[in-house]
Amino acid sequence: MHTAPILREMFEAAIASAQPQRCVPPHLPRPQDVKGRLVVLGAGKASAAMARAVEDHWRGPLTGLVVTRYGYEVACPRIEIVQAAHPVPDAAGLQAAQRMLALADSLTADDVVLCLISGGGSSLLPLPLPGISLEDKQAINRALLASGASIGEMNTVRRHLSAIKGGRLAAACHPARVITLLLSDVPGDHPADIASGPTVGDASTCADALAIVRRYGLQLPAHVLAVLDSGTGESVKPDDPRLAGHATHIVAAPQQALEAAAQVAQGHGLSAYILSDAIEGEARDVGKVLAAQALQVAERGQPFAAPCVILSGGETTVTLRGQGRGGRNVECLLSFAIATRGHPRIHALMGDTDGVDGMEEIAGAQIAPDTLERAFALGLHPLRSLDGNDAHSFFEALGASVVTGPTLTNVNDFRAILITA
Incomplete structure (x- = not known):
């Protein structure tokens, strides 16, 4: 797949x-x-x-x-x-x-x-x-x-x-x-x-x-x-x-955007589950929670059986601690990647539907099982990037950024996690 x-x-x-x-x-x-x-x-x-x-x-x-x-x-x-x-x-x-x-x-x-x-x-x-x-x-x-x-x-x-x-x-x-x-x-x-x-x-x-x-x-x-x-x-x-x-x-509204994404997943033979269109909280914390759920699906088949897609929306927040390039979707995704530890069956994309995540003209980013391995090979430090609120630089170095240009709409954050069989 x-x-x-x-x-x-x-x-x-x-x-x-x-x-x-x-x-x-x-x-x-x-x-x-x-x-x-x-x-x-x-x-x-x-x-x-x-x-x-x-x-x-x-x-x-x-x-x-x-x-x-x-x-x-x-x-x-x-x-x-x-x-x-x-x-x-x-x-x-x-x-x-x-x-x-x-x-x-x-x-x-x-x-x-x-x-x-x-x-x-x-x-x-x-x-x-x-x-x-x-x-x-x-x-x-x-x-x-x-x-x-x-x-x-x-x-x-x-x-x-x-x-x-x-x-x-x-x-x-x-x-x-x-x-x-x-x-x-x-x-x-x-x-x-x-x-x-x-x-x-x-x-x-x-x-x-x-x-x-x-x-x-x-x-x-x-x-x-x-x-x-x-x-x-x-x-x-x-x-x-x-x-x-x-x-x-x-x-x-965000819900209809998630439903449209779910239809795409179903068209590819994947079960699709919408967790919520209104998830809030610190981006890195949300990333950890979503990672725990993805791992539970991958390893235990609970609460959903793979292959499937888990979708969510809402608006997370970032408390700035470093001098990096943000933004909230890529920070959530980097935290998710660190917590899933390169699991061989977990993939994800997180981005802002307006095409701008934080202050950057970048919508978000995408990860695969080899993301952390490739990062280490390039001398990147995921935890250091997360601590410095610098996820855009991290994903850009990997060529993993998602760039859409102006989308002319805005229904907030989009998160899709794909767990293969």
């Missing part, structure tokens, strides 16, 4: 299942329900591709503004596409957020706003509350990314320091009706956590955000802490009347 191509085929099927051209059109409003203008606003790594899907299937008048990550631009004749930085925000994203709020000011009750939101939108809409600077937001983002906080915890903090997230964009669109199409990249598919929920009500509070800051020992400036401590950063709540009549639809 040629395992490497099967694993890559599963990964590509997962990405294809969440392409905006496939999942956005069924959720567009009916033309007769739009009395005034249809205005598109959006943010995220997939938002430009989502905008293009709208343009290709909407025949009436259309305007709008969407901000996406550098390199993820898709040509749109009617909707303006702006590019900005991710995961650490920049001035381009701030200016795009300001322009979105200005567009919202001109809306009427006859207008419909179609909001296209996907993962990455938190960093791409970095409009801080008054008294907080872009430099503050950049420092906070870096601290959050290095802290080991979960995505839900990070976005709770972000929502309460933002002038556009936490339901504020939807509130600004009042009295227009807002339809939000979400491409989920978060465990549990909670709308408030996808891009920090710019168009959905937020039940969390400033006190919750402050507790997270203290839990992880984040060193924030005094004036930023004052915003949380005083409650002046409170987000828009779900029962806010300005949100009445709004609609929210999740058009693609």
Whole structure:
């Protein structure tokens, strides 16, 4: 059995299942329900591709503004596409957020706003509350990314320091009706956590955000802490009347990507099992747990019989200890490889469906039974690479990196473990 191509085929099927051209059109409003203008606003790594899907299937008048990550631009004749930085925000994203709020000011009750939101939108809409600077937001983002906080915890903090997230964009669109199409990249598919929920009500509070800051020992400036401590950063709540009549639809999510991969495995005569689409935790710890399960299957036939594929998704975290190149999927995979110790029947691929794992334009990596042996022959030190958060360098030296380029979608982490008979 040629395992490497099967694993890559599963990964590509997962990405294809969440392409905006496939999942956005069924959720567009009916033309007769739009009395005034249809205005598109959006943010995220997939938002430009989502905008293009709208343009290709909407025949009436259309305007709008969407901000996406550098390199993820898709040509749109009617909707303006702006590019900005991710995961650490920049001035381009701030200016795009300001322009979105200005567009919202001109809306009427006859207008419909179609909001296209996907993962990455938190960093791409970095409009801080008054008294907080872009430099503050950049420092906070870096601290959050290095802290080991979960995505839900990070976005709770972000929502309460933002002038556009936490339901504020939807509130600004009042009295227009807002339809939000979400491409989920978060465990549990909670709308408030996808891009920090710019168009959905937020039940969390400033006190919750402050507790997270203290839990992880984040060193924030005094004036930023004052915003949380005083409650002046409170987000828009779900029962806010300005949100009445709004609609929210999740058009693609990690579960459907895993199901698409499972179909590929089954087509190759392999049993496929989805553990969960919402696994969180420290990446290296998740790698150890997945390794223990793979070894149990390989050696004991429990809880599944080989040959089979074990699939999972979610979003792990990395607490930075070294100065390496990350990211969370390759760190999880390196930990997995070390723990499985070159077992002759265990293969795996782990990557991010947006094509970017950490700060690198690399989606992830792939291992085979001979990975550690080849590494030692090249003078590589797996444990040293893991301790230094340098898994990208490790796999790149082996030619084991998985590079996709911009995938134009984002349904988070993808992990496939193949155990042969």
